[in-house]
Amino acid sequence: MARKKYSTxxxxxxxxxxxxxxKENAVRPITLKKYFLVQKQIKELAPDLHMNELSRQNYQRIINKYAQNHEKATVLDFHHHLKACIFDAVDDGAMESDPTRRIIIKGCKPKPKKSKFLSFYDLQRLLHYLDLGNDINWDWFILLIAKTGLRYAEALALTPEDFDFEKQQIIVNKSWDYKSKVGHFQPTKNPSSKRKVTVDWQLMQQFKTMMQDIDDKDLIFVRKGQSVYNSLVNTRLNKYCDKLEIPRISIHGLRHTHASLLLYEGVSIASVAKRLGHSNTTTTQETYIHIIQELENKDSDKIMQHLSKLI
Known part of the structure; x- marks a missing residue:
């Protein structure tokens, strides 16, 4: 029997x-860029490594080198991008076995980070501080994300026709590519991100009034030819948080805050996942595991109180 030949x-x-x-023409441009970045990093970390030399030890050395200048979460993301290719290589017969099994993920000491979410009290103080006049501005944008949990690019892509006033819903079916030189509409992050988000009557009426002079298909927050980056709103948020002496929060942190407060209020994980546009509840559980564990502890207390009444 001829010996199997693996890729060199x-x-x-x-x-x-x-x-x-x-991956080309199968993933979003921003995701494709990440794959190309990973490829560039492999070339720097292991320029002379051939596929038939890719053992578990050599793969661990690549991870260890990358971990010297990156935090553990970033190293894990790097590993996942590599692992996808290696899985296919094994399936396609280019490699004998999977060298990524039982790999140890390391990382350098993480830098101090902004708060991931605000408490209900701090969020209330922030929202009361916003300059919510009669015209749409970035403070209205902050309020909208705090009340809907939309992603930054999803909120930028909103037009008046995305507001269903009868059903009190905002229709999310696209996002805005704000990272390109000339912004344009692009698909949502994944098919599950296409959704309808229910909001309160007051917010809907406020936007209905402010959007009267905006054409149905025109962007609400972005003007023609205007470049917008998340740093624009994050700088504004930092300024407000410092003024109020509350933890600094990013615009993405407001999305986390929205989800966290819903979970604390007893809203199911499935409902929160659907509202956020997660592809499955596993993503939601992994992101908010600390809150879920806290709620489980409270549930355990409730269970014990109930059982004690049965005696």
């Missing part, structure tokens, strides 16, 4: 071919 191509070149074959 350089790892970084094999990874590049894999991107072209499996």
């Amino acid at each position: 191509k350089l790892f970084y070149k094999y990874y590049l071919d894999w991107i072209h074959l499996y």
Whole structure:
């Protein structure tokens, strides 16, 4: 029986071919950029490593080198991008076995981060501080995300026709590519991100009044030719938080805050996942595991109180 021949191509070149074959025109441009960035990093970390030399030890060395200058969460993301290619390489017969099994994920000491979410009290103080006049501004944008949990790019893409006033819903079916030189509409992050988000009557009426002079298909927050980056709103938020002496929060942190407060109010994980546009509840559970564990502890107390009454 002839011995099976495995690929001897350089790892970084094999990874590049894999991107072209499996990822081009299959993922969003921003996701594709991440794959190309990973490929560039492999070339720097292991320029002479061939596929037939990609053992568990060599793969661990790549991870260890990358971990010297990156935090653990970033290293894990890097590992996941590599692992996808390697899984396919094994399935396609280019490798004998999977070298990523039982790999140890390391990372350098994380930098101090902004708060992931605000308490209900601090959020209330922030929202009361906003300058909510009769015209749409970035403070209205902050309020909208705090009340809906929309992603930054999803909120930027909103037009008047996305507001269903009869059902009190905001229709999310696109996002805005604010990172390109000339912004344009793009698909949502995933198919599950297409959704309808119910909001309170007051917010709907406020936006209905302010959008009277805006054409149905025109953007609400972005003006023609205007460049918008999340740093624009984050700088504003930092200023407000410092003034109020509350933890600094990012615009994405307001999305986390929205979800966290819903969970604390007893809203199911499934409902929160649907509202956020997560592809499955596993993503929601992993993101808010600390809150879920806290709620489970409270539930345990309630269970014990109930059982004690049965005696």
